[in-house]
Amino acid sequence: MFSLSWLPDKLYLKIFYFFTTGRYLNFKKPVSFTEKQQWLKVNDRHPEYTQLVDKLAVREHIKEVWGEEHLFPLLGKWESFDDIDFDALPEQFVLKCNHDSGSTNVIRSKAELTPEKLSEMREFYNRRLKRNYYYAGREYPYNGIKPYVIAEQLMKDENAPDKSIEDYKFFCFGGEPKVMFVATDRNTDCRFDFFDMDFNHLDIVNIHPQADKPIPKPEKFEEMKEIAAKLSKGIRFVRIDLYELNGKLYFGEYTFFHGGGFRRCQPEEWEKRLGDWIDIT
Incomplete structure (x- = not known):
């Protein structure tokens, strides 16, 4: 698709969305989670977001709003x-x-x-x-x-130094975290398990299958929700990635378009529900 880099964004996204999902992209009346992320790419641009996705420049932002001790x-x-x-x-x-x-x-x-x-x-x-x-x-x-x-x-878990550390990724809508997932076994057989804000397991399947073992609730789950809300304040939709490691929380990254906005959730009802939470009015 890089050979189509000369295309205007809107046309390119329509083509790529159909290529990856098999569905037509409705820019005029987007409904689903993935559709609305494409709408945001075209209609909700903020130059300051460039600092937030730059893995170097974002460090200054995190120092200011949370603290340098939360950076790798x-x-x-x-x-x-x-x-x-x-x-x-x-x-x-x-x-x-x-x-x-x-x-x-x-x-x-x-x-x-x-x-x-x-x-x-x-x-x-x-x-x-x-x-x-x-x-x-x-x-x-x-x-x-x-x-x-x-x-x-x-960075390593003192209790499991040879194991990949787990990601805690929060979907935040207008500064409110509503759904999160835990990424486990990233280096071997990656699994994604979704939870609500009371850490009830959800039936969402997206990108990777669910784990075949229970996922323990992180000790600092409540603090994670607070910092995810703080970091996402004023943003229509963003994914805030965090780590809990040896009793401390660390920043991972800002992701404005989960899976590039092309990876649909199953069951389909979650595409509609997550899409409803992105306010484009």
Whole structure:
């Protein structure tokens, strides 16, 4: 679809929405959760959202509104992969780009960094650094971000250091969190389980299947809801991602278009219910 980057946003979104969902996109009277997210891309633009999706720039925002202690420690930033001094990095760390999604590499030991692995990573990140993520799904906040490769400290659960940490992702509507999901086993067999704000399990299935085991309620669930509301204040719809780790809460990211706004929820009734909560009047 990048070959269609010359198309106007509205036409591109109509084509891509049909390509991914098999449905026609109604911009005039959007109803469903995914339709309304596409409407927001075209009709509800806020330049300040670019700072919030930039994984570097958002750190200043979080420092101001919540506190630096809720950020994963930053180890460095580089305009080119070849500028990275791996000798100066710790034995374990995380690499990602600041301007896109899906570019994370978790390094659990520098022994992994063989010449072949480094060559693959160089090609991967140099390609990513040239990419304007905005064109993929016309998520306008990503347009114009100066790209970097960044390294963060690898954060681990003291009780399960070899296990991927769990994400707690809150769907917030006008500053009110109403639904959230827990992402488990991200590095092996990812599962998404949805809950209401009393942590009752919901029957929503979206992107990944539900876990085949009970999901425990996080200890700081009430505090999570409070900070999700605070971070999403004044925003028609946004997903606020948080982590609970070793008794502390950490910021993950702002996501203005869940799944790019193309991944429909099942059962279908949830597409309508979540869509009803996005106020476009």
